[in-house]
Amino acid sequence: MLRSRAWDNGLVHCGILFLDELGEFPAVVLDMLRQPLEEGAVHVARARAAADLPARFLLVGAMNPCRCGEGSLRGACRCSDRARARYTRRLSGPLLDRFDLAISLSRPDVEDLVGGPPAESSAQVAERVCFARLEAATKGARCNSELPMSSLEETVPLTVEAAALLERRLRSGTLSARGMHRVRRVARTIADLDRAGPLVRERQVAEALSLREGHSALLMQRT
Numbered sequence: 001m002l003r004s005r006a007w008d009n010g011l012v013h014c015g016i017l018f019l020d021e022l023g024e025f026p027a028v029v030l031d032m033l034r035q036p037l038e039e040g041a042v043h044v045a046r047a048r049a050a051a052d053l054p055a056r057f058l059l060v061g062a063m064n065p066c067r068c069g070e071g072s073l074r075g076a077c078r079c080s081d082r083a084r085a086r087y088t089r090r091l092s093g094p095l096l097d098r099f100d101l102a103i104s105l106s107r108p109d110v111e112d113l114v115g116g117p118p119a120e121s122s123a124q125v126a127e128r129v130c131f132a133r134l135e136a137a138t139k140g141a142r143c144n145s146e147l148p149m150s151s152l153e154e155t156v157p158l159t160v161e162a163a164a165l166l167e168r169r170l171r172s173g174t175l176s177a178r179g180m181h182r183v184r185r186v187a188r189t190i191a192d193l194d195r196a197g198p199l200v201r202e203r204q205v206a207e208a209l210s211l212r213e214g215h216s217a218l219l220m221q222r223t
């Protein structure tokens, strides 16, 4: 699967890799993504040659809560607990940890579907995203997710309360060290989208943490 035409043509680099039905991919295939996600490159070694191919990409995955697809509706799921656990186990903890955002979605309300236009237009959102990208560029990165870990103290300065919140989550074991760095970068983006200034506050860290709650939902389902 990974050896696709897009990969051969170098389209994956700086592109978007969207994997639909994530739970249907073999675990070994999904885990192959860990290295390029971490390093932004793929190392290929053969008997006569070795090559490093650039592969910094945005990974987007979608999956149902279970194989029958009805797991989000109370009483509608036809899967056994074991089958549900097996389905989500395809995603290893380390791979899951590398997703900056993991969100459980439910079916939208009819009122939302037939309601009026959204409060904020796409053009307004695009303007805020553009601002956030420019802010990232001033820090030498294409986007905040690429901010080097070594520079986070400087590029994502936290208030005392924001730092304390991260520390509590680390001590409780609900956040890994890798996850903490990712949360910090996401909180930077939330602050930039709000044009909130250089200091990242507790509210933004809390929002970044809430955008990872899908991790815990998946981990609970597999036990």
Ligand SMILES: [Zn+2]
Residues within 6 Å of the ligand: 066, 067, 068, 069, 070, 071, 077, 078, 079
């Ligand atoms: Zn089901």
